Amino acid sequence: MSGPSTYEPKSGFTKWMDERLPIIRFGADLMDFPTPKNLNYWWTFGGILAACLAIQIVTGIVLAMHYVANTQMAFASVERIMRDIDFGWLIRNIHANGASMFFLAVYIHMFRGMYYGSYKNPREVIWILGVVIYFLMMATAFMGYVLPWGQMSFHGSAVITNLIGAIPLIGEPIKTYLMGGPAIGDPTLNRFFSLHYLLPFVIAGIVVLHIWALHVPGNNNPTGVSVKDVKKDTVPFHPYYTVKDGFAIVIFLILFALFVFYFPNALGHADNSVEANPLQTPAHIVPEWYLLPFYAILRAVTFDIGPIPAKLLGVIAMFGAIVVLFILPWLDTSKVRSMRYRPVARSLFVVFAFASVGLGFCGANDPDKFVFNFGPDKVALVYTDTNRQPQREVSDDYAALRARQSALPPTAGAAIEVQSEGFKWLWLSQILGAYYFLYFLVFLPLLGVIEKPKPRPASIADSVRKKHGSATPAAAAH
Amino acid sequence: MRFAKLALAGLAALAVSAVAVPVLAQEHGAPAGETGHAAGAGGHELMAPAHGWHHEEFFGTFDQNQLQRGFKVFTEVCSSCHGMKLLSFRNLGEQGGPFYEARYPNPNDNPAVKEIAAKYVNQIPSIDPDSGDPVKMPAKTSDRILGPYASDIAARVVNGGALPPDLSVIAKARHGGAAYVYSLLNGYHTPPAGLTVAAGQHYNAYFGGDTAASWSGDPRHKPPGGFLAMASPLATANVTFDDGTPTNLPQMAEDVATFLAWASDPKAVARKQMGAAVIPFLILLSILVFLSYKAIWRNVEH
Ligand code: HEM
Numbered sequence: 001m002s003g004p005s006t007y008e009p010k011s012g013f014t015k016w017m018d019e020r021l022p023i024i025r026f027g028a029d030l031m032d033f034p035t036p037k038n039l040n041y042w043w044t045f046g047g048i049l050a051a052c053l054a055i056q057i058v059t060g061i062v063l064a065m066h067y068v069a070n071t072q073m074a075f076a077s078v079e080r081i082m083r084d085i086d087f088g089w090l091i092r093n094i095h096a097n098g099a100s101m102f103f104l105a106v107y108i109h110m111f112r113g114m115y116y117g118s119y120k121n122p123r124e125v126i127w128i129l130g131v132v133i134y135f136l137m138m139a140t141a142f143m144g145y146v147l148p149w150g151q152m153s154f155h156g157s158a159v160i161t162n163l164i165g166a167i168p169l170i171g172e173p174i175k176t177y178l179m180g181g182p183a184i185g186d187p188t189l190n191r192f193f194s195l196h197y198l199l200p201f202v203i204a205g206i207v208v209l210h211i212w213a214l215h216v217p218g219n220n221n222p223t224g225v226s227v228k229d230v231k232k233d234t235v236p237f238h239p240y241y242t243v244k245d246g247f248a249i250v251i252f253l254i255l256f257a258l259f260v261f262y263f264p265n266a267l268g269h270a271d272n273s274v275e276a277n278p279l280q281t282p283a284h285i286v287p288e289w290y291l292l293p294f295y296a297i298l299r300a301v302t303f304d305i306g307p308i309p310a311k312l313l314g315v316i317a318m319f320g321a322i323v324v325l326f327i328l329p330w331l332d333t334s335k336v337r338s339m340r341y342r343p344v345a346r347s348l349f350v351v352f353a354f355a356s357v358g359l360g361f362c363g364a365n366d367p368d369k370f371v372f373n374f375g376p377d378k379v380a381l382v383y384t385d386t387n388r389q390p391q392r393e394v395s396d397d398y399a400a401l402r403a404r405q406s407a408l409p410p411t412a413g414a415a416i417e418v419q420s421e422g423f424k425w426l427w428l429s430q431i432l433g434a435y436y437f438l439y440f441l442v443f444l445p446l447l448g449v450i451e452k453p454k455p456r457p458a459s460i461a462d463s464v465r466k467k468h469g470s471a472t473p474a475a476a477a478h
Numbered sequence: 479m480r481f482a483k484l485a486l487a488g489l490a491a492l493a494v495s496a497v498a499v500p501v502l503a504q505e506h507g508a509p510a511g512e513t514g515h516a517a518g519a520g521g522h523e524l525m526a527p528a529h530g531w532h533h534e535e536f537f538g539t540f541d542q543n544q545l546q547r548g549f550k551v552f553t554e555v556c557s558s559c560h561g562m563k564l565l566s567f568r569n570l571g572e573q574g575g576p577f578y579e580a581r582y583p584n585p586n587d588n589p590a591v592k593e594i595a596a597k598y599v600n601q602i603p604s605i606d607p608d609s610g611d612p613v614k615m616p617a618k619t620s621d622r623i624l625g626p627y628a629s630d631i632a633a634r635v636v637n638g639g640a641l642p643p644d645l646s647v648i649a650k651a652r653h654g655g656a657a658y659v660y661s662l663l664n665g666y667h668t669p670p671a672g673l674t675v676a677a678g679q680h681y682n683a684y685f686g687g688d689t690a691a692s693w694s695g696d697p698r699h700k701p702p703g704g705f706l707a708m709a710s711p712l713a714t715a716n717v718t719f720d721d722g723t724p725t726n727l728p729q730m731a732e733d734v735a736t737f738l739a740w741a742s743d744p745k746a747v748a749r750k751q752m753g754a755a756v757i758p759f760l761i762l763l764s765i766l767v768f769l770s771y772k773a774i775w776r777n778v779e780h
Contacts, residue, residue: 037780079564079647082745089745090752235778243771250764257760261753262536265650273651273742274643377698398696417690418697464779 005029034234035241036221038464042116043219044248045109047241051249052102053207057200059095067147069193071186074149075275093264094256099141100267101256103290106134111353114328115346117337118220124329126217129210131325133203138291140199143192145288150272155285157192158184163298163318166311184278223463224337225456233460284366292363293356294318297436299367300429317433324440331440333448341454345447352439355432362429370422378421381405383414394419522684522702524657525664527732531656533739537754539747540740543721545576548737551730555715556645557599559637559708561625564646565741567595568619574747576737586619600624638678640707649735649742656739658684663731666710670701679705 007028009015014024066085068077081088110130113119119127142160146153161184165175180187218227218234227233235241259266265273267289271282287295301314308316324331339346365371381393381401395401398416405414457463532538549570552562571577571585582588601614602621617623625644627633634641649655665684672695675681681689687704690697712727719725723733740746 037778039780076564082743083564083569089749093749239774240778243767243774247764247767247771250760250767254757254760254764257753257757261749261756264749270651270653273647379697398698416697468779 006032030215031236031238031242033215033237034218034227034230035237036219036227036233036460037235037240038221038223038460039219039241039244040222041248042108042112042222044245045105045112047245048105048249048252049102049109050207051252052098052105053200053204055094055098056102057204059091059098060197060200062091063095064193064197067193069147069190071149071189071276074147074189078148090260093260097256097259097264097267099144100259100288100290101252102137103141105252106137107290110134110325114352115339115349116220116222117224117332117334117339119329120332120337121329122217123213123220126210126213127329128326129206129213131322133206133210134325135322136199136203136206140196140203141288141290143196143199146189146192147196148272149189149276150269151274151276151280151282152269152272152285154184154276154278155281156287157188159285160287163315166315168312220337221460222338222340223457223460224341225458225460225463228459229461286364289360289364292361293359294321294363296359296363296429297321297433300362300426300433302426317437321436324437328440328444332444333446334444334451334453335448336453336456338456341456342447342451343454344451345444348439348443348447351435355435355439358432359429359436362425362432365425367424367426367429369425370420371425371428373420373422375421378419379416380419381414381416383408383412385412524654524684525661526657527660527728531736531739533736533746534656537750540574540736542576542578543723544733545737545740547717547719547721547723547730548733548735548740549576550719551712551715551717551734552645552737553594553599554717555711555730556734557623558626559633559642559711560645561600562623562646562741563625563644565623566620567591567598567617567623569744570594571619572744574744575740588619591619595619595621598623600626603628638707642708645738645741647742649739651742655742656735659735659738660731663710663712663735664728665703666713673701675705678707680707680709681705 005025005028007018007025009018009024017023018025063081066077066081066088068074078092081092083089085091113127113130142157146157161175161179164178165171167174176182178188178191179185180191269286286292295318298314298318301310301317303313304310305313334342334345336342339349376396378394378396379398379401381391381395381404383391383405385391393401393404401416405416408414457466533540552560568585568591569575571579571582571588571591575585577588577590577594578585579588579590585591595617598617600617600623602617602624604613604615605611606613625633625642627636630641643651649659652658654661661684662682665682666680667683669675669681672693673681673689674692674694676692681701681703682705683701683703685704685706687706689700689702689704692705693700712730715727715730717725717730723729743749
């Protein structure tokens with residue numbers, strides 16, 4: 001849809017420039033880009049994401065002027081930014097909460113793409129580049145979270161590097177390169193800082209490719225119907241979408257500001273205000289919220305399959321959960337883009353979205369704790385009987401068990417413990433994790449064949465006319 | 479279409495709530511039964527003074543007198559075991575701090591701060607220029623507020639193997655913040671019958687941990703809290719407040735907890751004040767941009 005350029009240089013300077021470096025033409029064409037007129041607010045998240053990346057880079061560069069990548073000084077240097085640098089608290093709160101805002105936006109952006117089939121022919125490459133950006137964002141955020149050198153920074157990075165170590169053959173060497181030695185320490189912190197500075201610029205480069213790829217077929221739209229007539233179906237990007245995206249960005253910044261100014265630590269973890277101590281492991285190691293669904297999938301695999309141990313399977317499942325996104329364009333066999341016209345796929349998608357959020361909650365909770373309890377707690381008497389067999393007697397009545405306990409010989413080693421039963425978070429994460437993969441690997445491929453889509457509008461212009469009930473299209477202002 | 483919109487809106491709401499849940503969790507202390515370093519609270523509703531925590535409110539500020547009282551409790555009681563090494567004495571005289579005075583925009587000139595630094599019990603390790611021997615020097619306003627021990631090992635030796643943590647960020651490093659410190663200082667209840675307390679340990683109803691192993695009764699009714707090496711620091715303390723506030727344990731605990739909350743995040747008040755300007759500005763801006771949007775799209779069906 002990029003079509004022939006409509007830019008006309010007017011002044012002497014712009015004509016001169018146009019013949020040498022047509023950068024003004026490039027900008028003008030970008031602004032003039034024909035964009036479907038029926039885009040809804042879910043389409044504003046691209047602009048929001050660009051704003052997020054810019055915010056992270058600018059605040060990050062300022063933080064890097066004061067941050068010290070040394071295990072003895074990192075924690076104190078971040079606190080110094082908060083206390084002694086002019087507006088350091090503001091810059092740091094924006095950067096730390098900005099990462100969460102960035103992920104909130106990217107998740108909405110991705111679910112938008114999945115719902116409206118934006119990954120399908122001819123937009124596969126746009127989608128794949130998006131998944132690459134998402135993957136790099138996770139890597140960047142993971143390494144950034146290590147920099148303040150709190151307890152979660154340290155022990156979280158230990159969990160992740162150990163996972164990589166679980167990969168057969170290549171795992172151990174990769175782990176050693178990543179850590180810069182046999183254990184997490186100064187070399188690790190230094191290379192994480194270096195990569196954390198580098199990767200956002202790599203992301204920015206891929207964002208350029210992502211937008212370039214977008215400008216070949218043009219935007220998808222809520223009907224999924226391709227643009228038929230540029231005049232009737234589209235409006236120029238500027239001013240129509242600059243103002244709409246601008247509005248959405250300001251609304252998003254209000255939410256952002258609420259966190260920065262009033263709940264700056266709400267998305268963080270109190271343990272990260274305790275300086276890293278390799279000898280003391282926190283009781284619950286949890287990653288940042290935006291990585292929790294993958295953490296839940298990792299921990300959901302508690303069984304070996306054949307020769308593959310559970311730990312490796314968990315790692316495979318976790319990476320697999322991201323890898324399926326790369327091949328999504330070919331897993332979905334339906335020719336219809338928008339789920340508006342795919343009633344079955346739409347319901348399964350809604351369940352998928354809830355399952356993904358649910359997995360996040362599973363990741364935040366101890367897998368062996370209960371989502372809900374089956375009735376009140378009981379007590380259990382555990383002891384070894386005269387045949388050296390372990391025994392367990394469960395009862396509601398503590399006094400009765402107590403009497404049984406005193407009747408047993410001391411060699412029985414009897415003890416009374418709480419016995420609770422309930423629905424484990426582990427089971428929920430197994431159910432939701434199974435749904436996650438079923439959705440991609442079974443439902444989407446099958447539905448394209450068996451589902452009967454609803455009739456679609458003939459064109460974008462047609463769809464908006466029907467909505468407004470007018471007979472003739474109103475003249476576009478441009 | 480309605481349904482799809484609703485579902486997607488629901489999803490967005492869920493995503494936002496996933497973000498908001500920790501906000502609430504943090505405001506209301508640790509989830510029951512959680513243990514570990516930052517946990518605290520021992521699965522137990524935290525205590526608060528009758529009038530609540532003013533500094534935690536949306537536009538809440540600190541009472542400077544209370545910060546001074548809290549600092550006094552810290553110097554007279556806590557500083558014999560704990561340091562606050564992320565703070566310098568001058569921080570006490572900065573805007574919003576306990577000894578800030580508009581007359582002294584540079585806190586290094588503030589006589590109250592100078593005097594506090596010079597008289598501080600824990601002096602600064604230095605080298606004697608004449609003999610080359612290690613010596614201790616009175617602090618200057620630019621020096622850090624150190625603890626009494628030369629090393630962590632020395633601290634552990636004196637405290638039965640436990641390390642008194644640096645208190646600079648303690649309110650940020652525990653769920654519940656000031657409420658946790660306050661509850662901990664008030665929470666040295668007499669151990670209930672059936673609970674064995676090991677030598678050198680003290681039962682506290684709010685400390686993170688597990689009493690199960692030391693409890694001889696019905697395990698479903700084990701007492702809340704845990705055991706720590708710090709004896710009730712305020713049980714025998716008798717800090718005389720310069721502003722005439724009566725001295726009692728809850729008052730000292732509240733004041734020192736508030737002071738520690740200030741120290742953990744000395745820019746909190748400035749932060750909230752800036753938010754009170756930025757957010758209305760953004761709301762106004764959003765209205766203007768929305769009106770432009772309406773005007774530009776006026777003639778386009780979409
Ligand atoms: C893709 C964009 C980025 C993301 C998602 C991101 C994410 C993060 C995260 C999650 C943290 C830990 C926050 C905390 O708890 O303190 C962090 C810290 C940090 N980041 Fe970034 N970052 C990005 C870009 C950058 C850039 C471009 C720079 C430097 C040019 C940078 C420099 C730093 C520094 C110095 C810290 C340590 C200070 C601190 O912890 O606050 N970041 N980043």
